[in-house]
Amino acid sequence: MITSVLVANRGEIACRVFRTCRDLGIRTVAVHSDPDADALHVREADLAVRLPGATPAETYLRADLVVKAALDAGADAVHPGYGFLSENAAFARAVTDAGLAWIGPPPEAIEAMASKTRAKELMGIAPLGEVTGADLPVLVKAAAGGGGRGMRVVRELADLEDELVAARAEARSAFGDGEVFVEPYVEGGRHVEVQVLADTHGTVWLLGTRDCSLQRRHQKVIEEAPAPGLDPDVLAAVAASAERAVRATGYVGAGTVEFLVAGGTAHFLEMNTRLQVEHPVTEAVFGIDLVALQVRVADGERLEPEPPAPRGHAVEARLYAEDPAAAFAPQTGTLHRLAVPPTVRLDTGCTNGDTIGVHYDAMLAKVVAYAPTRAAAVRTLAGALERAEVHGPVTNRDLLVRSLRHPEFTGARMDTGFYERHLADLTAPDEDPYAPLAAALARAATGRSRFGGFRNVPSAPQVRRYRTEPVGTEHEVRYRHTRDGLAADDAAVRVVHASPTRVVLEVGGVQRKFTVGAYGDQVYVNGTALTALPRFTDPSEQRAPGSLLAPMPGTVVRIADGIAEGARVEAGQTLLWLEAMKMEHKITAPSAGTLTALPVRTGRQVEVGALLAVVTD
Missing domain, CATH: 3.40.50.20 (Rossmann fold)
Structure with a gap:
């Protein structure tokens, strides 16, 4: 035992x-x-x-x-x-x-399925031979891993060799195995998977389907169970294929068989011989604890002949420390506060005050909603994320909320190309115009600001400037100390309440409530991050035009061939690769010009904001 x-x-x-x-x-x-x-x-x-x-x-x-x-x-x-x-x-x-x-499963089952190439052979799928232009687009994948790491879509044959090199390096860093392979890339498909569980006595549970089509960098972002709107023939096909994979390998324990569904056909992708990140949605729908069942199976216990009947719908969103508007660049820093409403389940490995570093995955938490219907579960999750307090590095929280409310998602018409089509719209700024004012008033109320005290004679208003992160929009806030407390320098705005953690403003007869958290020069208002700007700029912080700065701490792992100071570069040309959080990030020339400075070398570790290169016209 x-x-x-x-x-x-x-x-x-x-x-x-x-x-x-x-x-x-x-x-x-x-x-x-x-x-x-x-x-x-x-x-x-x-x-x-x-x-x-x-x-x-x-x-x-x-x-x-x-x-x-x-x-x-x-x-x-x-x-x-x-x-x-x-x-x-x-x-x-x-x-x-x-x-x-x-x-977990027997080593023999892992060997049969953990390598994507061997898994396809087992399922009777012939490998893609030498790639020609007629095969494009293709997908480069890590044979030993998952989670989108070591995966690249290649649309131009000339790019294939570079992407193979990058995929091997990323796979080796994440999984300790640099083997990669190439397969056809299916446009416009849905990512559908089947959760399986098997014991040592021959019992196999097929625990329904999940849809994981909303992905960035081929890594899942929003998942749900069951997969909505699938044709009965597709459901039967994926169930039969999943059971065949389990029985063919003598599989034991929890696993997931994944498919790409397009044109009414389910294409086998791989079998993950482990628990999946998105397992909570299956747990919610079937009313089970998959980890507890894993332990029971490992202890030799027998599963019931049939699993519980599924009920309702569950949706999960992965909260990442990343900036979706900057190509999903990972973010680092202190997580000051993470709190969600009690209407949802929060699975996290972080706690308030933790430092989010560069060595590991950027996921902060999984937020899961369950309800009798899909519409109710989606609405609950979007509302909970919108009300969540996430104070710290930039996250994808706003992207998740907008994605859950997008008509393609609410109408269950999504596919794996969702973010390619909609990312620009989903990351467009939509700021609360009163958040900067609330931030300034809250900081004044705490006494942590360098504001003057109350004066009996009329005086000029106090002025503070803030920059909204990560958008970069600057706001100027004007207010006064009066004998009745803080007052906005705007007759249309009345301060109803101001405390260190809460501000209530009345605008046009409507009261608006703001939750506030202040950490040094950063203020979070209803989840919007604002940085207090100094009155004067330090000349030492000025950078030459065309400077390329490190978007996150990391290691310079490669410099492009032929790149050296004095070289002529084209707009969008890759200059070097920076590795952070187990993924590689391209640093590209912002415009055509001359590379006038390249102060870094391969293997050098850099901090966020470090100068990587300078390109001048």
Whole structure:
């Protein structure tokens, strides 16, 4: 019987497993890198073991260190979570060879399905041969991984070699395996998957479908169960194919079989031999705990002949520390506050005050809504996200809200090209015109601002300037201290209430409420981030025109061939690649011109805002 579980992972999945284990009376063990020493999953566990180092390759991808940690802590089982070593057959064997229980499928099943190339062979799908122009577009994919890492769409044959190199590097960094392959890219398809669960006694549960079509960088953003509006023939086809994959591999435990549905046909993509990030929507619809079932199966228990009947609808949104308007660039910094209404489920590996760094995935949390109908679940999730307090790095929260309310999504007409078509509109600025005023009034009320006190004689209004982040729009706020308290320098606005955390303004006879959080020079008003601007600009902070600055902390992993100071470059030409949060980001020339400065070299680590290059006309 399993009595102590080590989770070979971090973040929200580790916290998720620990919560279930506590409910089951099972002791928990965390492993952690040096940056994660005080992370939430470490605090949640009963015991913790350090993995010396910072990068995934030094820590969470070291199978030998993880197995040793389990033995040192007295664990009798290992749960792999997802990502890192979760689909690594050698790791599964190392766990069982050490006399530990493996809460996952047999290594042979992982070998059969964890490599996307071998999985396609097993399912009778011939590999794509040498790529020609007639094959385009194609998709480059990592054979050993998932989560969109190591994946590239190639539309021009001339770009294929560069994208293969980039995909191999990204896959090696994320999964410790640089193998990639190429397959045809199907335009306009829906990403549909089937959750499976099998025990050691031959029982197989098919736990319905999920739709995961809303993706950026081929990584899922919004998922739901069941997949809406599928043709009965498609439903029958994906169910039959999923069961065939399970039985052909002797699969045990939880897994997911994924398809691309287009033109009424379901194309097999892969089988993920692990728990998926989006598993909570299936749990909500079937009323089950998949982690608890994983533990029961690993303990040799028999599943009921049939799973519970599904009811209702569930939708999940992934909250990322990233800027959708800047090509989804990952963001770093302090997460001051994360809170959502109690109407939704929050799965997170972060807590207030945590530092969001560069070494790991940018996901902060998963927010899940369940309701009797799809429309109700979507409405609940959008409303909860809109009311959420997310104070810290820039996130995709506003994009999620707008996506959930887009007519293509509400009408269940989405496909994997959703963001390619709509990203510009979904990220267009839509600022609350009163947020900057509320921020200034709230800061004045706290006494943390350098404002003058009340005077008996008329005086000029106090003036503060703010910049809305990440849009960059600047606002000038004017107000006065009066014998009745703070007053806006605008007759149309009346201050009803002002405190350090709450401001109420009356505008045109309508009272508007604002929640406020102030952290140094940053103020968050109803989720809008504002930075207080100094009265004067420091000349040392001025940059030459054409300067390219690092959008996030990271490592320069490649400089394009032929790129050196004095070289002529074209607009949009890639100059170098910056790696952060296990993904590569291209730094491109903003315009045609001459590269007059290139102060970085391959392997150099840079901070956000560091000068990478200068291109002048």
